[in-house]
Amino acid sequence: MAYEKNNNCDECGKELNFPFDTYVCSYEFTFCSECSEKANFICKHCKEELLPHPEGNQSE
Numbered sequence: 119m120a121y122e123k124n125n126n127c128d129e130c131g132k133e134l135n136f137p138f139d140t141y142v143c144s145y146e147f148t149f150c151s152e153c154s155e156k157a158n159f160i161c162k163h164c165k166e167e168l169l170p171h172p173e174g175n176q177s178e
């Protein structure tokens with residue numbers, strides 16, 4: 119089975135515009151911005167903070 123990068127929100131299953139509009143926790147769960155906001159940016163699986171994916175958050 120080929121390795122697939124998870125490009126879907128782990129909460130609602132929505133396809134993500136990875137790495138944009140993508141939030142991750144330190145255990146590499148991925149969430150869309152909508153679900154992240156609803157969860158107050160706390161991962162419901164590991165209770166870690168959800169942060170914008172660094173590659174989707176470049177200022178330049």
Ligand SMILES: [Zn+2]
Nearest residue numbers: 127130150153
């Ligand atoms: Zn979602």
Ligand SMILES: [Zn+2]
Nearest residue numbers: 143147161164
């Ligand atoms: Zn997590």
